Amino acid sequence: MSTSGSDIQIGVVGSGDARQVEELEARRIDSLWTGGHIASRNPSPEAMVGLARLATLTERVRVGTSILLLPLYPPALVAKQIADLDRATNGRVMLGVGIGGEYAQEFRAVQVPIEERGRRTNEMIPLLRRLWTAEEITHSGRYYPMDDVKIHPAPVQPGGPPIIVAGRKEPAMRRAATLGDGWFPYLYSPRRYADSVVTIRQIADETDRDLSGFHWCVWVFLNINPEGDTAREEAARTMGGTYNQDFRAMIDGVAAAGTAAEVTAKVQRFYDAGARHFVFLPATAGADQKPVLDRLFGDVVPALYEYAGRRPETAR
Numbered sequence: 001m002s003t004s005g006s007d008i009q010i011g012v013v014g015s016g017d018a019r020q021v022e023e024l025e026a027r028r029i030d031s032l033w034t035g036g037h038i039a040s041r042n043p044s045p046e047a048m049v050g051l052a053r054l055a056t057l058t059e060r061v062r063v064g065t066s067i068l069l070l071p072l073y074p075p076a077l078v079a080k081q082i083a084d085l086d087r088a089t090n091g092r093v094m095l096g097v098g099i100g101g102e103y104a105q106e107f108r109a110v111q112v113p114i115e116e117r118g119r120r121t122n123e124m125i126p127l128l129r130r131l132w133t134a135e136e137i138t139h140s141g142r143y144y145p146m147d148d149v150k151i152h153p154a155p156v157q158p159g160g161p162p163i164i165v166a167g168r169k170e171p172a173m174r175r176a177a178t179l180g181d182g183w184f185p186y187l188y189s190p191r192r193y194a195d196s197v198v199t200i201r202q203i204a205d206e207t208d209r210d211l212s213g214f215h216w217c218v219w220v221f222l223n224i225n226p227e228g229d230t231a232r233e234e235a236a237r238t239m240g241g242t243y244n245q246d247f248r249a250m251i252d253g254v255a256a257a258g259t260a261a262e263v264t265a266k267v268q269r270f271y272d273a274g275a276r277h278f279v280f281l282p283a284t285a286g287a288d289q290k291p292v293l294d295r296l297f298g299d300v301v302p303a304l305y306e307y308a309g310r311r312p313e314t315a316r
Helices: 018-025 047-057 075-088 104-109 114-131 170-178 190-206 228-243 260-273 290-307
Strands: 009-013 031-034 062-065 093-098 137-139 146-149 163-167 182-185 215-224 255-258 277-282
Touching: 009 290, 018 031, 018 047, 031 047, 031 277, 047 062, 047 075, 075 093, 075 114, 093 114, 104 114, 114 137, 114 163, 114 170, 163 170, 163 215, 170 182, 170 190, 182 190, 190 260, 215 228, 215 260, 215 290, 228 255, 255 260, 260 290, 277 290
Parallel strands: 009 031, 009 277, 031 062, 062 093, 093 163, 163 182, 182 215, 215 255, 215 277
Antiparallel strands: 137 146
């Protein structure tokens, strides 16, 4: 796989607030993302509703799920909703998917056995692509058998939107390498990202999978402050509230938090590790995100483009 500085894309996880989305789309940004749950420990929106909101509020950037917990949903429903949103956005949708599992109550809520989540996802990914052909299909899989089903009209993007696989462990890497159109890990250090790239390429080679056009994404908690310790403390508190654990000892490994120079160095290390589409979640522990975003787009992103061998281009 050939990668270059021109492959760099910058994304942000947005709140869905109309003013924030408008301000973000006015920056040199390529994508906006939304996550969500059905029945998590913390109050959370639902990912498909969040994606529909981003589709409505944006005009230019790509919009994606980060991530959709695929086994919680029927495949025909996902196929139809994503196809409709792709048409509504003129082909701007990216489907980030994962298997979840940290909240067992979500699986109980939708009556899906949690131990089947990986196998269900493996069956659903190629099934989604068949459903996106807008042709009548019959499928005899273990979990989603269906006869003479036609989902139409088709998405704008030929073959449907890219399906980008999230996760952290080897089964997710295998899923990305054999079934997905990209890799989207979270809570990774640059070294661990580099190792995952090697693993995915090896699996792809073993299975004769062509990774041309593969999306090398990374999801990163972000905080930039002239006081580096303040940035790290706010990021740790944000992550701790999300995952119910103390991240202070881990923050330098799995987040981009610190001064602009420190964050720039971390992002450059992710670039060296193989990441090309950076998706940042401002981790400000409830404080205003705008100063962090100003520093990201004013200092870090230009430095990353320069590091990769080119200057920022006009927003697409």
